[in-house]
Amino acid sequence: MKRERHGNKNKNLAFSLKSLSTGRNAPLIFFLILLALYFLASLVTSGVARSSEVIFVLGAPIPVTTLTGVFSALSNICVILMVLFYGQLGFLTALALLLIQFPAMLMNIFLRHAYSSIPGIFTSLLTIFAMILLYLNNRKLEEYQIRIRDQAVLDHLTGLPNSFACTEMMEDLIRREEPFVVTLVNLNNFKSINDTYGHHTGNEVLKEIAARWNNAVEEGTSGTMDFVTRQAGDEFAIIIRQADSDEKVLHTIRHYEAILQEKIIVEEYDCYVNASFGYAFYPGDAQSVDQLLSYADAAMHKVKRANSSNRIIHFTRDMLETEHVLEMELKIREALEKDLLCYYLQPQYDINRKLRGFEALARMKSEDGKMISPGEFIPVAERVGLIDKVDGHVFQKAAQFFGELIRDTGTDAMLSVNVSVRHLMKNDFLEEVKSVLEISGIPAGQLEIEITESIMIDSAEKALKVIEALKDMGIKIAIDDFGTGYSSLSYLNNFPANLLKVDKSFVDRMNASDSSKQYVAAIISMGHVMNFDVIAEGVEEPDQLDTLRRIGCDYVQGFIWGKPMPPEQAGDLVRRGA
Ligand code: C2E
Ligand code: MG
Ligand code: MG
Secondary structure: OHHHHHHOOOHHHHHHHHHOOOOOOOOHHHHHHHHHHHHHHHHHHHHHHHOOOEEEEOOEEEEHHHHHHHHHHHHHHHHHHHHHHHHHHHHHHHHHHHHHHHHHHHHHHHOOOOHHHHHHHHHHHHHHHHHHHHHHHHHHHHHHHHHHHHHHHEOOOOOOEEHHHHHHHHHHHHHOOOOEEEEEEEEOOHHHHHHHHOHHHHHHHHHHHHHHHHHHHHHOOOOOEEEEEEEEOOEEEEEEEOOOOHHHHHHHHHHHHHHHHOOEEEOOEEEOOOEEEEEEEEOOOOOOHHHHHHHHHHHHHHHHHHOOOOOEEEOOOHHHHHHHHHHHHHHHHHHHHOOOEEEEEEEEEEOOOOEEEEEEEEEEEOOOOOEEOHHHHHHHHHHOOOHHHHHHHHHHHHHHHHHHHHHHHOOOOEEEEEOOHHHHOOOOHHHHHHHHHHHHOOOHHHEEEEEEOHHHHHOHHHHHHHHHHHHHOOOEEEEEEEOOOOOOHHHHHHOOOOEEEEOHHHHHHOOOOHHHHHHHHHHHHHHHHOOOEEEEEOOOOHHHHHHHHHOOOOEEEOOOOOOOEOHHHHHHHHHOOO
16 A cells, blocks of 8 residues: 555545546447457458459449448547547557558558558558547647646645545545545644734645645555545645544544644744544444534534543534534524524414414524524523523514504504523513513503413422513413423413413324314313413414314414514504404
8 A cells, every 4th residue: 555655646636636537538348349340340341352242232233342441431430439538548559550550551562562552551641640639639638627627626725635625535435435534624723823923924834734744645654545635724634544443543643643743844933733633434423425524523623622632533423412502502692793683473363364463483594694493593592591682682673563563553463472481580581571561662461471381390489470470560471382391280270371372283183083183172171261362373274274163262373374474574464454
């Protein structure tokens, strides 16, 4: 393996270029077919040239000798195709085949005085001339192609293969089902080198690191077969092949780490650099390029955060969750800062389709304009302690809009907002609600706060006090996603709510069996006994609506009558009196 590397000066690059080859050379089998066809055509040519027979085509007599031209053209086409599709190999073979004929033809002319060979000599010479032109032209095209390919796969600053080459290489190995390891490397504190010595010096440091690593690849000093790329900025990737155990991988990575840690002298400055390494195995950890890179990235970031002396980590599943949470937390913070958090309003109707009100549902735009669903970011906001900010944001904005709508239209519709348990339990929650009511001007009776059933289990005492206080202010209370938790009936009996929201999962199943229908009917009856109104969530089908009507459900919220919509659209709905 080592010998193989020494033999090829720029192995790191050569491999990437090879794997990116345009596939100009056709399969060898066609080459052999062309060769066979050539010999056959040549054989037939010399056979028919000597024949004195006549064949009849459509009744016309044709001397067999006249077919010489046809078969010699066929053999010439074979050699031209060889040059066209098989580069140097095709050219040299074709040249040899044509030149071999010359002694025989010259002998025929000068010794046997067979002058009929003279046109053959000219044809061969012309074919050789055409072949040379074709070959030279092809070479030029190939050089252009290689130059373009180089530009596409090379990093301009360091001369290393770039991230595109890295992806191509990984795809190539995956296609061949060859096991490998991808390691992502991020230099530690590289920013401080840039800040202290300037960008020019920073670039020189990157170049030096790249040169050292490239050298290691070419010399094969790590003991494995590697491929190093610069991904972007101060990030590199090392693809390690032929390393089937953690020890071998660690040995290789430590080798690159040691090379990196040697003093770098750039423009009279002494720099010391170290890095964080995270790696993932193909096929053990993941089977796609994207996943492998993101797993290696998760591991590498874990190293960065841990800031411990061990700077090399293998990816493990538990990193994904933290990684996802951290990423989402960042997005939420960004959204709060840049005002990317907004809300939609979903209408609620009574069973005769008279508007009851709207539920405000959070929406978050990511910076690239995509909408992230609350199912994704609300649980993270809860975990990282940002839920009060998110809830508060939606609450204030929706209340502001709704207050204006009430003043504008005199509507008596309700505004429902979701409040998470954590938010509700904050000491200043009641103050916050009062201030929102004051600023927005919404009458307390037109505001409804949705809390989930879990509040009864998690934080009963304190929560109950807050809820009582809200009720005293005249605010309505709804129990969201009812049926999904496990609140006891006795508790529900004393609970100061106004509305039960039957979870969509029950509505979905309701018409599948009689017992499911009876279950929903029982929730509704029980709600009524306890003096709650009942609303069914997620109603999509007319037959669900029929059933709900029959079993006495009071209200409906679902796509069948209205999807969550931008506030302006909800405003139009109110103005139309829908
Ligand atoms: P939720 O409070 O139970 O809200 C109802 C969810 O069901 C909404 O999903 C709504 O779009 C969806 N939905 C309503 N009707 C239908 C239907 O007919 N078919 C289907 N397939 N879906 C329907 P969304 O907007 O994705 O919200 C998901 C959950 O996120 C909410 O469930 C709520 O628990 C939470 N959430 C949303 N906004 C906020 C917020 O501002 N604060 C807090 N704490 N939680 C929020
Ligand atoms: Mg809700
Ligand atoms: Mg719900």
